[in-house]
Amino acid sequence: MGLVIIFALVTLLAGYSSFTALKNKNFLGLFFAVATLLVFGWFTFMTILKSGYPTGT
Incomplete structure (x- = not known):
């Protein structure tokens, strides 16, 4: 249960x-944020x- 909550919070933040x-227009930050989101x-x-x-x- 706790793992799902942590993963969901990280996904929302990403x-x-x-x-x-x-x-x-920070494209390097955008790359890492989208990669983390995915x-x-x-x-x-x-x-x-x-x-x-x-x-x-």
Whole structure:
């Protein structure tokens, strides 16, 4: 559960930083932000897909 939360927060932060780097025309920052967004977004998606949402007891 904690891993999914951390991955999701990093994905959201990378999405925001991608927008900011694009707005400031910082192309090296944009490259790294988009790469982080893709990698951590994929990790988040696959962790939720394979582990599922935590069930309530």
